[in-house]
Amino acid sequence: MNKNVLITGTSTGVGLESAILFAKNNYKVYATMRNLEKGEALRKKIEEENLNIELLPLDVTNIGSIQSAVNTVIEKDGRIDVLVNNAGAGFAKTIEQSTEEEIRWVTDVNYHGVVFCTQAVLPFxxxxxxxxxxxxxxxxxxxxxxxxxxxCGAKFAVEGFMESLATYVSDAFNIKISCVEPGGIATEFMTSAVEKTAVDGKLASGEYLPIFERYMAGNQQRANESKEQVYQTGLEVAGIALEVAQNENPPLRVRTSKWAEDFCMLKTQADPDGTKLVNEIKNSFL
Structure with missing residues (x-):
């Protein structure tokens, strides 16, 4: 029996590539996105290659939308084998200059969406x-x-959320928990993040301006000098996600490139994939 997979944020980038790649590797894919009108690229691939992919509406900031998508999968298949929490959005602006609406939006898209999608599939x-x-x-x-x-605060929260789940649901219910940690990705995600930063005049002003200018110049320099090393394609990251899904004993954490590994070295060198810490917590608390 082929496994099914529910993937969020599949209109572009890593989500789009993941939907296609999982389908090509004998998964039944439920590809979700907030606005199905943005699914044209995926529909074209489905038709061209006869892929086993069904598009569903799912807005990760709306609990009712999440539950409806999950219920649809259960009604059709009676089970959910894999959830890929992919939907997210880049954002770069100082906390001082961010509005309440922006703060809530960044947190909802990047963290709360992961929590509520996970909450919806866990009972099944x-x-x-x-x-x-x-x-x-x-x-x-x-x-x-x-x-x-x-x-980063939202993504730190996701890491803590996933790490905590891994300490008890894996052994008790055979539910595997993993974080796939890319560095730079050359997709619309990156373009959107840059646009949200550069277009907003409030960010490049006042006492933050010289710091911001150095930040942007450094980003550009790194991109020019080592684009191939820093920026991965959505397909490359999707390939790592597929490897994790096919792993009988997947790690809690996996970086997707040497650059990402080196960038996080000071944080991860004692326990690169998170396994030691999870086992230590299990031994201490359970």
Whole structure:
């Protein structure tokens, strides 16, 4: 029996590539996105290659939308084997200059969406005594960076959420928990994050301006000098997510490139994949 997978945020980038790649590897894919009108690229691939992919509406900031999508999968298949929490959004602005609406939006899209999607699938995975939850996080979930405190804070929260789940649901209910941690990705996600930063005049003003200018210049320099090393394609990251899904004993954490590994080295060198810490917590608390 082929496994099914529910993937969030599949209109572009890593989500789009993941939907296609999982389908090509004999998964039944439920590809979700907030606005199905943005699914044209995926529909074209489905038709061209006869892929086993069904598009569903799912807005990760709306609990009712999440539950409706999950219920649809259960009604059709009676189970959910894999959840890939991919939906997310980049954001770079100082906390001082961010509005309440922006703060809530960044947190909802990047953290609360992961929590509520996971909450929705867990009862079914627990009942079937199997399942896998993979969250596409970021090196920003391990290392804080300038002008990214809101984004990094949300991704740090996802990492803590997933790590906590891994300490007890894996052994008790055979539900595997993993974080896939990319560095830079050359997709619309990156373009959107840059646009949200550069277009907003409030960010590049006042006492933050010289710091911001150095930050942007450094980003550009790194991109020019080592684009191939820093920026991965969505397909490359999707490939790592597929490897994790196919792993019988997947790690809690996996960086998706050498650059990402090196960038997080000071945080991860004692326990690169998170396994030691999870086992230590299990031994201490359970």
């Amino acid at each position: 995975m627990r009942k079937q005594k199997s399942g896998q939850i993979i969250s596409i996080t970021s090196v920003g979930g391990l290392v804080g960076q300038p002008f990214n405190e809101l984004y």
